[in-house]
Amino acid sequence: MIAVDAAASGLGLRPGMALAEAQALVPGLAVTPADPVAEAAGLARLAAWCLRYAPLAAPDPPDGVWIDVTGAAHLAGGEAALLADLRARLGRAGLATRAAVAETPGAAWALARFGAGDAIVVPLGEAAAALAPLPTASLRLPPDAVALLARLGVERIADLAALPRGPLARRFGAAVTRRLDQALGRAPEPIAPMRAPAALAARSDFAEPLLTADALAAAITPLTAQVCARLEAEGAGARRLDLLFERVDGAVPAIRIGTARASRAPAHLARLLCARLETIDPGLGVAALALVVAAAEPLAPAQAAVAGLTEGAGVDAGRPDLAGPPDLAGPPDLAGLVDRLANRLGTAQVWRAAPVESWVPERMARRIAPLARSVGGDWPAGLPRPARLLCPPQPIEALALLPDHPPAAFTWRRRRFRVRRADGPERIWGEWWRDDAEALAARDYWQVEDEAGRRFWLYRRGDGVAAASGDLRWFLHGMF
Amino acid sequence: MFFMLSLPSLSRLAALRAQVARLERPSAASSSDAGPAPSAAALRFGVPPIDRHLPAGGLARGALHEVAGAGTELEHGAAAALLIAGLLARAPGPVLWVLERADLFAPGLAAVGLAPGRVIYAEAGRVEAVLASLEEGLRHPGLLAGVAEVSGRLSLAATRRLHLAAEASGVTGFVLRRAWRGAAEATAGPGEPSAALTRWRVGALPSPPPFADAPDVPGLGRARWQLDLWRARGVAPASFVVEACDAKGRLRLVTVLADGSVAAEPDGSAGSGAGEPSRRAAG
Incomplete structure (x- = not known):
């Protein structure tokens, strides 16, 4: 027997058993020949x-x-x-x-x-x-x-x-x-990498192994130019690039970068790759570099020209002698900035907020890709929404008259805040289509101001009438 | 703006300041020959006494500015965030907002006029990553402004880097100072040097009743803030009491505590004086 699944393992069967023994233990055992x-x-x-x-x-x-x-x-x-x-x-x-x-x-x-x-x-x-x-x-x-x-x-x-x-x-x-x-980790163990089928790639071998970051950066620039020329011929732009450093000792450390929008601007891609160069240990030297386009998307020629112009300017801004804003009309192209931030922080760490049709504050906004076109919609105007949302809402101690009075004071983190003015309540119902517990739930939101003028967003769980709507506890949900 | 004043010593002072500004900003030398151009070179508060007080006619673009919440508001800096959002809402262009923690609520910013489509958020976690990300933003000329929320201390060298990046690209930089709970509150104290062009503190003040002639009607009117300009290059410190940003990000002056000609007074008595006229009218 080569392998057993979880059920068979529960019956006491182990890999390496003879088939006859297993069948004796478990009559009617389903056996598939190994291939x-x-x-x-x-x-x-x-x-x-x-x-x-x-x-x-x-x-x-x-x-x-x-x-x-x-x-x-x-x-x-x-x-x-x-x-x-x-x-x-x-x-x-x-x-x-x-x-x-x-x-x-x-x-x-x-x-x-x-x-x-x-x-x-x-x-x-x-x-x-x-x-x-x-x-x-x-x-x-x-x-x-x-x-x-x-x-x-x-x-x-x-x-x-x-x-x-x-x-x-x-x-x-x-x-x-x-x-x-x-x-x-005292001895190297290179793994023989497999390439994605039919990848667009460029490779350069060096007569002498490269050791310094400067030398590697200089070698990266012509590689990206080669790859970009081929991308242009195919009418495509790179969304993901892999740069493999083939070291003399056989190890292959690599860099992977992603772009927010398909790009074939050599200067921009080279800059993204060089920004991550510090993560690479050259060991005894790098004998060859291979640049592989891991993911590509169609990219129209006109777009590439605009992107190329801005990206070129972005690269120059890094050098003081060429610094200065470019003379560029039209809407600003943020793809280069987004790429550099995502490269530094991670793709999930850079986003734009988009409205969601929900009244529950935690669900009012969702993250979309920074360059994604917003799907429209807007938040209701004229209702108070705080600048900071505490997540999760902080329990506070407060007493208020039922069913619709604001608290006269509340205690948060052992500090007492006396409420001088308040506006509300704004009732927000649970979304019954999400789950049973939410079907009857309600929150009553109040915007309150304390004696010093600080404004808070409080809510009470429950509408103060029906017990099923909530347990009447108070929470601090945000600050204005 | 100083040319409007008749005092000869002031106009000479302005000429000297312009000369210093030319020395400090070689890239802007050509444009500053014609004198400061307030609307193009500044983010305006839209409150004449504040804009008049600042040499650029508002918050100078292509420079670094620092905003912090006052006292206990330092931790969340909600009013400070709303002030920045309101200022940026009235100028066109995309904004980069770098966060240590994602507790900023986009609908709240939209409520002061900063539409969600204009803001790119970057959640950087550590302070060093926040500063590096802001610098990336400030080097990108397509942005209107970059905002970074920074907790803890900020070195002079770090702020100078950011200021130089902003100067080179013309993008306006904001550092929103915060302090996490439990950290010493004196992080943004006066002892800390900074290359920021202006340093502001935003504190809440009690607001008057929503209807001046019916003080017993419950409800909330517009919030009131005290804006303390406590450090600015070449300008005296000053305090202003304003009504908070409305749906279009506009502020409204309540009363002038100090303008360019009067030294700033401590806030205590002046703050209560701000609400005085409306209260008396309410009877």
């Missing part, structure tokens, strides 16, 4: 799909996929968010997965298979501590080495790491120390 060739092909397809998260991904037969998220995790909102999104998508596709992020492929391999939890993120520098309690089998050692180590009482990685290296290498061969070093 290693199809499985490998499926794994490769899965790895290609994983390229959506990072520029480097590779299948790890029989049951794993590597993704090198270095320099790409921020686009998904961080490593934990990336893992959650990855597992949610795979879960919807019917795949049960375990995932881990760690600083070395070896550590991630071990934690994904032997770690406690289904989604583990190990912060930088803590791989050794996270690996210590795991069994030695998690180091991808030959089975006989694991068995021998177990017989000697070495069961955990911590025990193995404490042994002297020389005798260890003599007794077990170089494989054990090499795997240990790879897991702890």
Whole structure:
């Protein structure tokens, strides 16, 4: 038996059992013949799909996929968010997965298979501590080495790491120390990346390995020009670019950038790439650079000309000798600024607010992409809405006459505020189509002013008549 | 604007100031020959005594300005945010608003006239990222203004960087000073040097009854703010009492506490004096 599903595992079946034994344990067992060739092909397809998260991904037969998220995790909102999104998508596709992020492929391999939890993120520098309690089998050692180590009482990685290296290498061969070093980041372990099929790419090899950021930046500029010329020929613009640094020691660190709008302005793309150059460790030198267009969109020629002009000006503003606003008529093009901010902060961190047709304050605004066209609609004018919305609303202590009087005073964070003037109530009903608890709920909002003139937005849960509408507790929801 | 005053010493002072301004802003030298052009070079308050008090005829564009809430309002800076939003609502162009925490409520800004389509928000988290993002914005000439909400201390070097970026592009920069709960409140204190051209404090004042002739009718009228210009390059400190931004972002002066010719007075008695006429009229 090669693999068992969750139900079979509950019945006591394990991979590695003989089929006859399993069928004796569970009569009527559903058995599907293993098809290693199809499985490998499926794994490769899965790895290609994983390229959506990072520029480097590779299948790890029989049951794993590597993704090198270095320099790409921020686009998904961080490593934990990336893992959650990855597992949610795979879960919807019917795949049960375990995932881990760690600083070395070896550590991630071990934690994904032997770690406690289904989604583990190990912060930088803590791989050794996270690996210590795991069994030695998690180091991808030959089975006989694991068995021998177990017989000697070495069961955990911590025990193995404490042994002297020389005798260890003599007794077990170089494989054990090499795997240990790879897991702890003392030895490189390049993964052979797979390329997205039919990608538009440019590559340049160097006679001498490049070491400095300046040299790399100078090499990036002609590469982007090459790629942009080819994008122009195809009438397309790049939405996502991967820059792979092929180091002399075989490792391939990479940078991924995204753009808010399809772009083929070489100066703009080069600037975005160079801004992330500091995240790359050149090691002993970079022998070749490969620039791959991971995602492209159609882009009309006229648009490209305008974008090119503004982007060029934006690049020049970085140099003091050429500083100065460009002489540009027409609406300002913010794509360049949005790209630089998203590149620095993450795509989800840059947004524009759009009105939503809802009266519940928490749902009145939603985030849309900064350059997305607003779908129209507007917030109701003339009703008080605060400048700051506290999320979640802060419980306050207040007493007020029922059903429709404002509180005379309220206490928040152990400070008492005497209400001098108030305006309200504005009743906001729950949205019954969302869920049952909200069907009858109501909030009565008051705008109040305290003795010093500070204005607050308070609400009471419940309409003061029907008990089902709320428990009459007061909350502070915002400030004016 | 100083040419309107007849005193010869003042006009000479203005000439000297213009000369200093030329020295300080080489990029604007050509335009400043014809004297300050108030409407184009400034974001106007729309309140004549305030605009008259400032050399540019309002908040100078292409410069850094600092706004903070007064006292306990430092933490949320709601009135400060509304003041900035109201000022920007009356000029055209997109705005970048950099946040440490996303507690700004877009419908509240729309209520003072700053439409949601004009504002790009960037949630940067840490102070360094906030400042770097604002600088990116200030280097982009397509923007009307960049606003950054900053908690904690702000070094002179950081503000100078921002001011230079704003000067080069003509984009107006705002730093909205905040202090998270539990942090020392003296972060934006007078001891802290800053390259900002003007530094403002916005505090709430009690508002009069909504209907002056019927004081017993409950309800709320327009809020009142005290605007303290407590530091400005080349200008004396001053305080103004205004009615808060309306739906189009306009302010309205309640009374003049101090204009260019009178030194600023402490706020206490003047603040209550502001509401005096309307209260007496209410009987």
